[in-house]
Amino acid sequence: MPETTLVLLVAVIGSALLFDYINGFHDTANAIATCVSTRALSVRAAIIMAAGLNFVGAMISTKVASTIGKGIVDANNITQVVVLAGILGAIVWNLITWYYGLPSSSSHAIIGGLVGSVVAHAGFGALHWKGLQKIVTVLLVSPVVGAIFGFLFMVGMMWTFRNSAPYGLNKNFRKLQILSAAVMAFSHGTADAQKSMGVITMALVSYGTLATFEVPTWVKIGCAIAMALGTAAGGWRIIKTVGHDFVKLQPVHGFCVETASAGVILGAAAMGLPTSTTHVITSAILGVGLSKRMSAVNWGVAYRIVAAWVITIPASAFMSFMLYTVVTPFLGR
Template sequence: MLDAALVMLCLVILAALLFDYINGFHDTANAIATCVSTRALSVKAAIVMAAVLNFAGAMISTKVAGTIGKGIVDSSNVTQMVVFAGIVGAIVWNLITWYYGLPSSSSHAIIGGIVGSVFAHAGLGALKWAGLKKIVLALLISPVLGTIVGFIFMLIIYRIFGNKSPGGLNKNFRRLQVLSAAFMAFSHGTADAQKSMGVITLALVSYGFLKTFVVPWEVMVACAAAMALGTAAGGWRIIKTVGSDFVKLQPVHGFCVETASAGVILGASAMGMPTSTTHVITSTILGVGLSKRLNAVNWNVAKRIIVAWILTIPASALMAYLTYQVMSPLLGK
C-alpha cells in the first residue's frame, strides 16, 4: 500500500524540478541574449556555456533558498498540496509568457504561486508579511538598481574609450563579452536554481523528512542539474525579445549589460535576496539604451515587458489558488 503523503512528496519534488527545467530554458535569455545578438558567441556555444556555469553557480550557496523556504510562510502552515499548487501556478505562468516571448520573472512566479496556494489553504493570516515585504522590496529595487548601474557603467565606458574607433572598440569588446556572459551565467545560477531548492526543502520539512530547514546536498545537485538541462534546451523566443527587439546592442553594450547585471545579482545573492534575473538584465539593457538616446529603446517592447512584470505575481497566485481548489479534493490537503 503506497503512502499517500510520500506519493504527494514525490509529485512536489518532480514538479519543482520541472519548474527548474522550465526556468532554465525560460531564462536562458538572461545569461546569453546579449552575447548572441552581438555575435560574440554562436547560439549553441552560448547555451552550452550558460548550462555549465548555471550548474556551477547553483552549487555555491543556499542563502536564497533559505529566504524562499522560510521567508514567505511558516512551515506549520504548509502541506504538500500547498507546495504542489504553488509550483503548478508558477509553471503555468512561465509557459504562457515563454510562448509569447515575454521575459517575465520566474522568481515572481514562484513567490506568487506560493502566496496563492497558502491563501487558498489557510488564508492571508498564514503569510509572513515581514519576510514577504522584504522579498518583494528586493524584487522591486533590483531592476531600478540595474537601470542605474547599466546607465552609469555605459557612461564610464564612453568616457574612457570615447576616442576609439567603433570598429576596433567592438572587436575588442566582443572578446571581453565572452567573459562577461560567463560571469552573467554563473550569477544566474546563484539566484534562480535556489528557488526550487527552497521549495523542495520546505516540502521535505512539511513531510517530516527534515527536522529543520537545511538544504540537503542531493537537493542542490538535482536543482542545479535540472536548471542546467533546461538552459541547454535554449529559449530562442525570449532571447530574441531581450537581445535584439528591445535595444539594438553592439559588443561594447553587451559587455556593459552582462557585467553590470551579474554584479547586481551576485551582490543580492550573497545577502540571500531573491532578485529576478530577468528584471535585472532587461532593466540594465534599458539603462544602457538610455545612455545612447531615448529612441534607442523600443518602447513598444518595453511596455509588453512591463505588463508581464506587473501581472506575474497576481497571475501566478491566481493559478496556484485555482489549482489548490481543484486538486485538493482529489489528492487531499
C-alpha cells in the same frame, strides 16, 4: 494515508525540478541574449557555456533558498498539496510567457504561486508579511538598480574610450563580452536554482524528513542539473525579444549590460536576497539604451515587458489559488 503523502512528496519534488528545468530555458536569455545578438558567441556555444555555469552557480550557496523556504510562510504550517499547487501555478505562468516570448520573472512566478496556494489553504494570516515584504521590495528595487548601473557603466565606458574607433573598440569588447556573459550565467545559476531548492526543502520539512530547514546536498545537485538541462534546451523566443527587439546592442553595450547585471545579482545573492535575473538584465539593457538616446529603446517591447512584470505575481497567485481549490477534493488539504 502515508502512501498518499509520500506520493505527494514525490510529485512536489518532481514538479520543483520541472520548474527548474523550465526556468533554465525560460531564462536562458538572461545570460546569453546580449552576447548572441552581438555575435560574440553562436547560439549553440552560448547555450552550452550558460548551461555549465548555471550548474556551477547553483552549487555555490543556499542563502536565497532559505529566504524563499522560510520567508513566505512557516514550512511546518503548510502541506504537500499547498506546495504542489504553488509550483504548478508558477509552471503554467512560465509556459504562457515563454510561448509569447515575454521575459517575465520565474522568481515572481514561484513567489506568487506559493502565496496563492497558501492563501487558498489557510487565508492571508498564514503569510509571513515581514519576510514577504522584504522579498517583494528587493524584487522591485533590483531592476531600478540594474537600470542605473547599466546607464552609469555605459556612460563611463563612452567617456573612457571616447577617442577610440568604434570598430576596434567593439572587436576587443566582443572577446570581453564572452567573459561577462560567463559571469552572468554563473550568477543566474546562483540566484535562480535556489528558488526550487527552497521549495523542495520546504516540502521535506513539511513531510517530516527534515527536522530543520537545511538544504540537502542531493537537492542542490538535482536542482543544478535540472536548471543546466533546461538551459541547454535553449529558449530562442525570449532571446529574440531581449537581445534583438528591445535595444540594438554592440559588444561594448553587451559587456556593460552583463557586468552591471551580474554585479547586482551576485551582491544580492550574497546577502540571501532573491532577485529576478530577468528584471535586472532587461533593466540594465534599458539603462544602456538610454545612455545612447531615448529612441534607441523599442518602447513597444518595453511596455510588453513591464506589463508581464506587473501581472506575474497576481497571475501566478490566482492560478495556484484555483489549482489548490480544484485538487483538494481529490488530494485533501
